[in-house]
Amino acid sequence: MIKPGAYKFIIIAVCLFISALILFPCFWNSGVIYGKEQAQPIIIDGDTVEYSADAKEVTAEGNVVVTYGDATLSCQKIVVDTQTKNTKASGNVRLQDLRGILEAEELVYNFQTKEGEILRAKLRSSPYYYSGNIIQSKGDNRYLVKRGSFSSCNYDNPHFHIKSKDVNVFPQDKIVARSNVLFWNKIPFFYFPKYSHSLKDPFMKVQFQAGKTGDWGPYILSAWRSDLNDNARLRLYLDWREKLNLAEGFGLDYDTKVIGKGDFKFYYTQEKQKGA
Numbered sequence: 001m002i003k004p005g006a007y008k009f010i011i012i013a014v015c016l017f018i019s020a021l022i023l024f025p026c027f028w029n030s031g032v033i034y035g036k037e038q039a040q041p042i043i044i045d046g047d048t049v050e051y052s053a054d055a056k057e058v059t060a061e062g063n064v065v066v067t068y069g070d071a072t073l074s075c076q077k078i079v080v081d082t083q084t085k086n087t088k089a090s091g092n093v094r095l096q097d098l099r100g101i102l103e104a105e106e107l108v109y110n111f112q113t114k115e116g117e118i119l120r121a122k123l124r125s126s127p128y129y130y131s132g133n134i135i136q137s138k139g140d141n142r143y144l145v146k147r148g149s150f151s152s153c154n155y156d157n158p159h160f161h162i163k164s165k166d167v168n169v170f171p172q173d174k175i176v177a178r179s180n181v182l183f184w185n186k187i188p189f190f191y192f193p194k195y196s197h198s199l200k201d202p203f204m205k206v207q208f209q210a211g212k213t214g215d216w217g218p219y220i221l222s223a224w225r226s227d228l229n230d231n232a233r234l235r236l237y238l239d240w241r242e243k244l245n246l247a248e249g250f251g252l253d254y255d256t257k258v259i260g261k262g263d264f265k266f267y268y269t270q271e272k273q274k275g276a
Contacts, residue, residue, distance in 0.1 A: 085112040099171040100125030143169040217242030
């Protein structure tokens, strides 16, 4: 025999069970809807914009600005496949996203995969400026600069720059370059097969400074840094001053973790005799 007070408990339990059966599909469907990744729209603006329903392409000309996610592209003419996101742009092309800024005359690019090829391009990705016959975008995390050069100077003709067979640029992470020649203006004076630098390191491994003063005359100062291990860093100095002659030296910054740390420096120059 069921006690009278138990009927209320049974009725409440049955109501909760029926409610769960009714509401569960709603919760399940809601999860699928919000779990789906929403497709990002491509926003295209220009003096003239035409859409081909058959080809699923948008063609825009004159002061074109295209926005897709965190990427903004400006140019004079563009053709965009709205399904594949493939893009062909020409005329004062400028592509900017979180990785840096690309400038070129022609660009073939996919907004969705962030892959493409840029001809006769310039790339600004802190702290370096790159230029190359071809710059390839390799997705979110890499650029490949082919037969190009790079420098920390943003002049059109930097005093010091490195020409390389290819440079792999991992924005905000590192760069790795092969077959490198260091130039001062147009004069090559040093070759090194490989150069790598962490972009998380605020200090350059190779530094140059050139100029002219009354006491020194024309001068070139250089510093070369190498991390021997996690606890020791070596610096080499080679300087030339027209009025003072050559000078060289080195520095060693170390931390033994046991008996202390220090910064040892040695620098030597044999100055010219006055009037020599």
